[in-house]
Amino acid sequence: MKAQLGFPTRLGWLLLSAPALIALLGLVALPLAELVALSLRERVAPRVFTLGWVHYRELFDQPQPWQALWRTLWQSALVTAIALGLAFPMAWTVARQPRGGPRSLMLGLCLLPLGVGEVVRVLGWAILLREAGALPWVLSKASLSIPAIDSWMREAAALIARVYSSLLFMLLALIAILDTVPATQVEAARDLGGGSLQLLRGVLIPHAAPGAGAACVLVFMLNVSNGLAPMLSGERQGPWFTALIDAEFILRLNWEQGAALGMMLLGGSSLVVSFFLVLAWASRRAPHRRGAATP
Amino acid sequence: MSATPVRAPRRLAPASAGVVLLFMVLALPPVALLATGLVDLGALFGDPTWRASLAQSLRIAFCVALFSTVFGLANACLLRAAPGRAKTALSVLVMLPLFIPGDILGIGLLAFASRLAQFADDRFNWQIDLLRPGAVLAMLGQLAPIVSVSSAILGICLRRLGPGLEDAAIDLGASRAGAFWSITLPRLRSALWGSAMVAALLSLAEVNATQLLAGSHPPMSVWMSTRLRESLHPLPAAAGVWHLLVVAAASMALLRLAGEASWSAPNHRPALSGE
Numbered sequence: 001m002k003a004q005l006g007f008p009t010r011l012g013w014l015l016l017s018a019p020a021l022i023a024l025l026g027l028v029a030l031p032l033a034e035l036v037a038l039s040l041r042e043r044v045a046p047r048v049f050t051l052g053w054v055h056y057r058e059l060f061d062q063p064q065p066w067q068a069l070w071r072t073l074w075q076s077a078l079v080t081a082i083a084l085g086l087a088f089p090m091a092w093t094v095a096r097q098p099r100g101g102p103r104s105l106m107l108g109l110c111l112l113p114l115g116v117g118e119v120v121r122v123l124g125w126a127i128l129l130r131e132a133g134a135l136p137w138v139l140s141k142a143s144l145s146i147p148a149i150d151s152w153m154r155e156a157a158a159l160i161a162r163v164y165s166s167l168l169f170m171l172l173a174l175i176a177i178l179d180t181v182p183a184t185q186v187e188a189a190r191d192l193g194g195g196s197l198q199l200l201r202g203v204l205i206p207h208a209a210p211g212a213g214a215a216c217v218l219v220f221m222l223n224v225s226n227g228l229a230p231m232l233s234g235e236r237q238g239p240w241f242t243a244l245i246d247a248e249f250i251l252r253l254n255w256e257q258g259a260a261l262g263m264m265l266l267g268g269s270s271l272v273v274s275f276f277l278v279l280a281w282a283s284r285r286a287p288h289r290r291g292a293a294t295p
Numbered sequence: 296m297s298a299t300p301v302r303a304p305r306r307l308a309p310a311s312a313g314v315v316l317l318f319m320v321l322a323l324p325p326v327a328l329l330a331t332g333l334v335d336l337g338a339l340f341g342d343p344t345w346r347a348s349l350a351q352s353l354r355i356a357f358c359v360a361l362f363s364t365v366f367g368l369a370n371a372c373l374l375r376a377a378p379g380r381a382k383t384a385l386s387v388l389v390m391l392p393l394f395i396p397g398d399i400l401g402i403g404l405l406a407f408a409s410r411l412a413q414f415a416d417d418r419f420n421w422q423i424d425l426l427r428p429g430a431v432l433a434m435l436g437q438l439a440p441i442v443s444v445s446s447a448i449l450g451i452c453l454r455r456l457g458p459g460l461e462d463a464a465i466d467l468g469a470s471r472a473g474a475f476w477s478i479t480l481p482r483l484r485s486a487l488w489g490s491a492m493v494a495a496l497l498s499l500a501e502v503n504a505t506q507l508l509a510g511s512h513p514p515m516s517v518w519m520s521t522r523l524r525e526s527l528h529p530l531p532a533a534a535g536v537w538h539l540l541v542v543a544a545a546s547m548a549l550l551r552l553a554g555e556a557s558w559s560a561p562n563h564r565p566a567l568s569g570e
Contacts (some may be wrong), residue, residue: 012471013376016369016372016373016376017373018369019366019369020369020370020371020373020388020389021364023366023438023439024301024388024391024392026391026443027400027404027435027436027438027439028391028395028400028403030393030407031400031403031404031406032395032403033397034406034407034410035399035402035403035404035406038406086317090314090317090318093311093314097300098308100434106318107320109318109321110321110548111325112539112542112543112546113321113325115496115500115542115545115546116325116500116535116538116539116542117499117500117502117516117538118329118496118500118502119500119516119519119520119523119534119535120324120448120500120501120519120539121324121480122523122533123324123328123519123532124323124325124327124328124533124535125324125327126323126523127324127327127328127331128323128324128327128530134327134330141382150449163301164321164324167321168321182347194560200440203474217394217530218393218394221393221394221395221396222353223394225397225399225503226503227503228502228520228523229554231523242396242398242503244396245399246364246398246506247511248509249402249405250505250507253471255402257404259402259404259406262398262399262402262403265396265398265399266391266395266399269396273394282356286359
């Protein structure tokens with residue numbers, strides 16, 4: 001019965017896979033190959049190019065791209081971790097609510113800012129946190145305006161906006177995951193005398209781990225490519241990495257150098273992601289072993 | 296479905312004060328926008344540059360919604376038909392664009408399109424304007440990650456429908472294409488509308504790849520982000536309010552679509568019980 005739904009004919013397979021092939025080749029694979037080719041070519045004369053490493057060598061000679069890469073990667077990882085920590089209790093609260101009422105309100109509070117996109121979210125935080133914004137105004141009216149706090153808030157503004165956006169994505173993913181925790185397991189954990197901590201360690205975390213891992217990778221990549229939030233704090237901490245790429249492509253029109261920078265970002269972020277995946281793969285066995293050991 | 300929902304029957308589950316506070320913080324930016332921008336909505340619609348960017352946004356969003364739904368449906372069917380091993384590999388491939396920074400996809404597409412345009416000019420002396428930065432290139436740049444989202448949405452809906460009715464139709468002598476066309480597609484209708492709406496919303500909001508590809512007629516998201524760099528200005532806040540209202544309306548419509556869909560009922564009847 002089930003086999004009937006397969007598409008055994010060659011034409012059927014071809015027709016079905018054509019859109020995926022077109023999209024992946026035309027929009028992802030070939031553009032990435034073009035970037036590799038661009039980054040590896042050297043201009044020897046007008047419109048004459050040879051293969052060469054000069055753009056990568058230039059990267060190795062400068063400290064700025066490395067500093068920007070380091071800052072971009074570790075801040076993205078930090079923000080992802082904070083968002084995961086904040087989103088977990090929030091998502092569990094939503095997942096336990098009965099349908100309607102408060103649950104819908106909580107979902108709406110998460111979905112509305114998520115739907116409007118990063119520009120509008122950052123704009124909202126700009127209204128709240130910038131020098132002429134609402135919060136500094138409130139603080140100054142309450143004569144609580146201390147220069148140290150003001151400058152700290154300006155530094156933190158980008159981080160806050162980043163955590164906020166990451167939290168929304170993480171929350172949506174975790175609600176979807178924690179919604180599927182079987183009630184029987186939760187009740188069994190309670191009946192066996194488990195406290196909240198045991199419920200978390202024995203039931204919720206093992207259940208959520210694979211999906212939450214995927215969500216973490218997604219949120220991390222969204223953070224890496226989010227060049228809008230840094231505008232809230234200016235460039236005092238140094239540029240975000242995507243700003244370097246955009247500058248080469250738009251301002252200096254040095255596409256070869258920009259492509260090399262792009263490859264550097266892709267390599268760096270893939271390294272972090274694969275490190276994380278290895279970590280997730282290694283720790284996936286732990287809860288099962290623990291489960292098997294306890295009678 | 297084997298897993299029963301976690302939710303206790305009708306009782307409000309307790310929430311800690313910290314969680315409630317966090318949910319209130321979630322509302323801060325939208326509330327700030329509404330407070331600042333609501334009064335300027337009229338001025339916003341009088342602004343010709345904003346109207347032009349809105350028109351550009353809507354054109355791009357319409358095309359993205361159309362293409363991503365078609366591509367997403369094809370991907371969902373492909374994933375359903377693929378045998379075990381291939382299914383895993385294919386689903387990784389289909390989701391891949393979500394895990395590549397949007398900026399990199401943008402510059403890659405920009406460079407690739409420019410090479411194609413150069414090639415057409417050198418070889419055939421054709422001037423292909425579509426390959427220069429503009430609405431078409433921006434649309435293509437947005438399409439890659441959004442097709443992944445549509446594929447995921449439609450894949451889930453297709454799986455929830457189950458193969459039962461389509462199998463039955465084929466057993467009764469329908470062709471595969473005929474069964475798909477007259478049985479599966481109508482039952483997927485609300486899912487298709489939903490995925491198109493999600494794609495349009497994502498397209499309206501996308502900025503990373505779009506700002507590289509949009510050229511001299513920027514859509515709304517790029518228009519806003521360039522004004523964000525300048526100091527506070529009332530019009531972007533009003534545009535933010537407009538966007539919030541659109542998303543709120545779209546969410547209501549999406550909820551209704553999900554409510555009337557056959558695949559979203561909590562314990563949907565077995566596929567063969569007849570409709």
